[in-house]
Amino acid sequence: MALRIDRAGLATSLQDAGRRGVAHLGVPPGGAMDCLSLALANWLVGKATGATAVEITLTGAAMTFEARMAFALAGGRADITLNGQPVAMYEQHRANPGDVLEIGAVQAGCRIYLAVSDALQGDKIFGSASTYASGGFGGHQGRMLADGDVIATVGREEPDKRVAPQKFHPFLNKGWVLRAVPGPEAGLLDKASRDTLFTEAFRASQRASRQGAELDKPVLTLGEAARMQSGPVFPGTVQCPPSGKPYLLMADAQTTGGYPRLAQVIRADRHLTGQIKPGDTVRFMAVEPEEATQILREKNSLYAELFGEDIF
Amino acid sequence: MTDFTAGKISHGGDDWLIARYDAPDPVALSAALQAAASRLRDEGDWLDIVPGLAELCVRFDPLCENPNDALARFRTIAGMIRPADVCGDKVTDIPVCYGGDYGPDLEVSADRLGLSPDELIALHSGESFLVQMMGFAPGFAYCGQTPAALAIDRLPEPRRRVEAGSIGIAGRQTCLYSLAGPGGWPLIGRTPLTLFDPGRDEPFLLKAGQQVRFRAIDEAEFARLAEAG
Known part of the structure; x- marks a missing residue:
């Protein structure tokens, strides 16, 4: 039993909720770039919110079901068909052996998650099956999926039908507020640059991957202070290299960096970073840690009705 | 570092904390940071405990612990760190084939430092270094501190591809590239040892706090060791 990848597209990989407690070994947490969409897709097929799913980026992908199973999609918006017939996102569907699922180019957002009711078999390393392609481990043979790949699945009981109400769908935008x-x-910035960082809209450049996104304008001024001894960084850290173009780190980011850490996108908003695509704008809104905790609690409680657990 | 070192503690973000230290001896500081990290590990409640070169960061779960409570808890250990001995008993031998294709920047680096390639190799392999930090990539090791005579800048433009096992130098440090990929350190040699293998029982050859000593080998021995795995 399997899922066959007919067209892998730009960057399609197996991802789950990621790794924990391994940063001191140089291993990034990895995992789905948008944990909300991952959770929604998994919930729709009756799985644990952090279960392994397929993450599909920008250009879409196509695959064939080689067993009967339920599936669901969440995340970026795209035209999706099963055997040429449109299928809606945020609803559970059933596929039979030989059915072809085609996911078109992403029209809003950046990444789509496909969850299936059967268990997708990825290599589990450091407690997660997430693909970390630069490290060559996890997921399917430690790499992004390629045309013709066959992902083994293990059959599970068919789940009850589920639909995710509209109010739980992620809000997709071209202008993100984080x-x-x-x-x-942050103190290394002069007053003008600090104001710029927390008020202006930055543009996401073409330099974008699971490691992070470069924000290429406006450019910040750090001067000589722009080099420092390497220290820890985390997904959501905004670093600023000497170019003055802030770099927003994401799931597969390196674990240490030698550039000033100007800001940290709060945990409650980190799932949004996975939907930023080149050309989008990003604004940072300054909050204090205690406020961030409040926001995190509120956001989790909004979704608790659906998931019955904290997912952010 | 003969005395306790005070850390400057603050929020690094909404869910991580940072303690920064200013100590005259970076190797003694690294050893003290590793000791503090292991005390934090004994506490058990931190999501991540990551020593940097002159700082210590911890990640916590704000849903379980209020940020200011976490800060206070962190301060009890990271506020003052103890001098710690560099664990000197075990030194990991790292065979290195210096120069040639394995160390494409050996000659130009030696030239820039006013040394002959042999002098550079002698300085690099002449004493043991502490693994100060693991970072950048799985199993990538920052070691130091190297003699002042080896202090050189990073490359103006990073290489697109550096092979796994490559040994670089920059500033008062030497690094071991665990994976192939881009890299900005001038490369002086390569080890045939596999620094990181996710399929191995112990994926990491090195860990922070360990000591390494480089040993010059020729290409024939490199080939032999590489084959032996």
């Missing part, structure tokens, strides 16, 4: 706590080196 709440962030000023970082350890």
